[in-house]
Amino acid sequence: MTISFDLDDTLIPTTFKFDVEEQNFLQRVFKIENIRKGSLELFKELEKRKIKVNIYTTSYRSKARIKIMFMSYGIKVDKIINQQEHNKFVKIQSSKFPPMFNIDIHIDDSVGVKMEGEKYNFKTIIISKESHNWVEEIIKKIN
Numbered sequence: 001m002t003i004s005f006d007l008d009d010t011l012i013p014t015t016f017k018f019d020v021e022e023q024n025f026l027q028r029v030f031k032i033e034n035i036r037k038g039s040l041e042l043f044k045e046l047e048k049r050k051i052k053v054n055i056y057t058t059s060y061r062s063k064a065r066i067k068i069m070f071m072s073y074g075i076k077v078d079k080i081i082n083q084q085e086h087n088k089f090v091k092i093q094s095s096k097f098p099p100m101f102n103i104d105i106h107i108d109d110s111v112g113v114k115m116e117g118e119k120y121n122f123k124t125i126i127i128s129k130e131s132h133n134w135v136e137e138i139i140k141k142i143n
């Protein structure tokens with residue numbers, strides 16, 4: 001199984017300041033972006049279950065930058081789809097279209113993406129920015 005994660009306001013605080021994982025000295029020096037508290041635990045659980053993790057973001061961050069960011073936290077990301085990649089392959093009017101990249105479930109904060117999933121027939125898990133037990137919510141739904 002392959003699942004993908006949105007970045008802004010799902011894993012990375014952008015418009016909403018949720019609690020974040022602690023950073024080490026080098027991460028602070030290199031101004032690595034903060035990730036949501038619980039991410040480390042969640043990715044460990046996914047790895048245990050042999051679930052592949054992709055990042056699917058509508059931001060223009062470069063793939064290298066995203067890869068390095070997750071690596072610095074010890075998180076292995078299988079594939080990264082950014083806006084450039086999305087534009088290259090997806091020709092329908094949908095901000096995200098995970099089936100194009102062999103993704104089984106996409107996790108996002110946006111209700112708009114949930115509606116796209118209903119319209120274009122792909123599975124989503126929508127996580128509120130305010131949720132404190134988002135990790136449990138995801139694990140429960142994946143099981």
Ligand SMILES: [Mg+2]
Pocket residue numbers: 006007008009010108109110
């Ligand atoms: Mg988002």
